[in-house]
Amino acid sequence: MSETATATSTPTKPAAAKIHDTKYTRNQPYSSKVLVNDRLTGPESEKETIHIELALEEGMAYTPGDAVGILPTNRDAAVEAVLQVLGFSGTERVLDHYKVEISLEEALRTRLGIGKLARGSVTQLAKLCGENCPEGLKALLGQENKAQAEEYVWGREFIDLVKEFPGIVTEPQQLFNILQRLTPRMYSIASSQAAHSDQVHTTVRVVRYTAHGADRQGIASGHLGERAPVGAEMPIFLHENNAFRLPEDTSAPVIMIGPGTGIAPFRAFLEERQATGQKGENWLIFGEQRSVSDYLYKEQFLSMEKDGLLTKLSTAFSRDTHKKVYVQDRMQENAAEVYAWLERGAYFYVCGDASRMAKDVETALLDCIAKGCNGTLEHAAEYLACMKKNKRYQRDVY
Numbered sequence: 001m002s003e004t005a006t007a008t009s010t011p012t013k014p015a016a017a018k019i020h021d022t023k024y025t026r027n028q029p030y031s032s033k034v035l036v037n038d039r040l041t042g043p044e045s046e047k048e049t050i051h052i053e054l055a056l057e058e059g060m061a062y063t064p065g066d067a068v069g070i071l072p073t074n075r076d077a078a079v080e081a082v083l084q085v086l087g088f089s090g091t092e093r094v095l096d097h098y099k100v101e102i103s104l105e106e107a108l109r110t111r112l113g114i115g116k117l118a119r120g121s122v123t124q125l126a127k128l129c130g131e132n133c134p135e136g137l138k139a140l141l142g143q144e145n146k147a148q149a150e151e152y153v154w155g156r157e158f159i160d161l162v163k164e165f166p167g168i169v170t171e172p173q174q175l176f177n178i179l180q181r182l183t184p185r186m187y188s189i190a191s192s193q194a195a196h197s198d199q200v201h202t203t204v205r206v207v208r209y210t211a212h213g214a215d216r217q218g219i220a221s222g223h224l225g226e227r228a229p230v231g232a233e234m235p236i237f238l239h240e241n242n243a244f245r246l247p248e249d250t251s252a253p254v255i256m257i258g259p260g261t262g263i264a265p266f267r268a269f270l271e272e273r274q275a276t277g278q279k280g281e282n283w284l285i286f287g288e289q290r291s292v293s294d295y296l297y298k299e300q301f302l303s304m305e306k307d308g309l310l311t312k313l314s315t316a317f318s319r320d321t322h323k324k325v326y327v328q329d330r331m332q333e334n335a336a337e338v339y340a341w342l343e344r345g346a347y348f349y350v351c352g353d354a355s356r357m358a359k360d361v362e363t364a365l366l367d368c369i370a371k372g373c374n375g376t377l378e379h380a381a382e383y384l385a386c387m388k389k390n391k392r393y394q395r396d397v398y
C-alpha cells in the first residue's frame with residue numbers, strides 16, 4: 001500500500017456552507033410555490049419518480065448536500081374515511097399539539113399521521129379500553145408480543161386498526177394520544193443555487209403499494225405525486241447537512257455513487273461545479289432498473305459528459321441484462337480506476353438506499369482498495385478509515 005499516504009495526508013476541507021437563513025423552520029415553514037412537477041420515469045417503469053422545482057424567497061440559501069423538508073397533508077379521501085369509521089363529522093373542535101383550537105377535520109388533514117400505522121398507536125388504543133380490551137388487541141401488546149405487533153402494523157394504516165377494533169375511540173381529542181404527529185419528510189436537494197438562485201429542486205420516488213387489500217401511498221411522496229401541481233403551495237424549510245459536502249479544494253476529483261433517487265445530491269454537486277467553473281474531475285455512477293424508462297436526468301448527464309464536466313459516466317441498469325448489474329458491480333469492474341482516483345485524492349460519495357445498497361457499495365469499495373494496493377481487506381479497512389477521518393468518504397443514506 002505504497003501510496004496510502006494520499007489517504008492519510010492532510011485533507012482538503014469540504015466546501016464551506018453558505019450562511020443559512022434560519023427564518024423558516026419545520027415549525028414555521030415557508031409557503032413555497034411548485035414551479036415544476038414532472039415525471040422522470042417512463043410509462044413502462046415500475047417506479048414513479050418525479051422532479052420537483054420549488055420557489056424560494058430572496059435570502060433563503062442552501063448548499064449542495066443539504067435537504068429540503070416538506071410538510072405534507074393527508075389526502076381528503078383518507079381523512080373522510082377515518083371520520084366515517086369513527087362516526088365523527090369533522091366539525092368537532094380539538095386542541096392541537098400547541099393547544100390551538102382547530103376542527104377535527106383540519107387536525108386529521110394537517111396535524112396527525114393517519115398513514116402507516118405505528119406500534120405505539122396500537123398500544124395507545126388499547127390503553128383506552130382498559131380492562132375491556134378485545135383479545136385480538138391484547139395479543140399485540142407488550143414486549144413479548146413485539147414481533148406479532150410489528151407484523152400487524154406492516155402495510156396497515158390507522159383506519160385498519162379502528163375498523164378492526166371499533167367503538168374504542170369515543171372523543172375526537174383522544175386521537176392526539178393515539179396518533180403520531182404528521183412530520184415533515186426530508187428530500188436531498190437536487191439543484192445548485194449557483195445555477196438556480198431562487199429555486200430548490202428535488203427528486204422524489206412516489207411510494208405506492210398494495211397491502212391488506214388496499215392501495216396505499218406514502219404521505220409526502222403521494223402528496224407531491226398527486227396533489228402538488230404547478231402553482232400549488234407547499235410548506236417547506238431548508239435543512240443543513242454539513243456532513244455531505246463537495247471538497248473545498250475545487251480541483252479535487254470526486255466519485256459519486258447515486259442509484260435511484262440517490263442521484264439527487266449529485267445533480268446538485270455537478271450543477272455547482274459547472275456553474276462555478278470548478279476544475280476537479282467528476283465520476284458519476286448511476287443505477288436503476290431499465291435504461292429506457294428509469295434513466296433519471298439522462299439528457300443533462302449526457303450533455304455534462306459531452307462538455308467534459310463529467311470525466312466519466314457509468315450506469316448500471318439491473319433489468320436490462322439477464323444478469324442483474326448494480327452500481328457496486330460497476331465499481332468492481334473498474335476497480336483499478338477507482339483505486340487510481342482515490343490515490344489521486346478523490347472524495348467518495350454515496351447517496352440512496354441505506355438498507356442494502358450502502359453496505360454493498362462499501363464492500364465493493366473495500367475490494368477495490370484491497371485489489372489496488374495488493375493488500376488485505378484489513379489494510380483496505382484502514383485505508384477507508386483514513387478516508388473517513390479526512391472526510392473523503394461521505395454518505396447520505398436513508
Ligand SMILES: Cc1cc2nc3c(=O)[nH]c(=O)nc-3n(C[C@H](O)[C@H](O)[C@H](O)COP(=O)(O)OP(=O)(O)OC[C@H]3O[C@@H](n4cnc5c(N)ncnc54)[C@H](O)[C@@H]3O)c2cc1C
Nearest residue numbers: 155185186187188203204205209218219220221261264398
Ligand atoms: C436525509 C434524507 C434524504 C432523503 N432524500 C430523499 C430523496 O431525495 N428522494 C426520495 O424520494 N426520498 C428521500 N428520502 C426519503 C423521504 O424522506 C421519505 O421517507 C419518503 O419519500 C417516504 O415518505 P412518504 O411520506 O411518502 O411515505 P410514508 O407515509 O412515510 O410511508 C413510507 C412507509 O410506508 C411503508 N411501506 C413502504 N412500502 C411498503 C410496502 N411495499 N409494504 C408495506 N409497507 C410499505 C414503510 O413503513 C415505509 O416506511 C430522504 C430521507 C432522508 C432522511
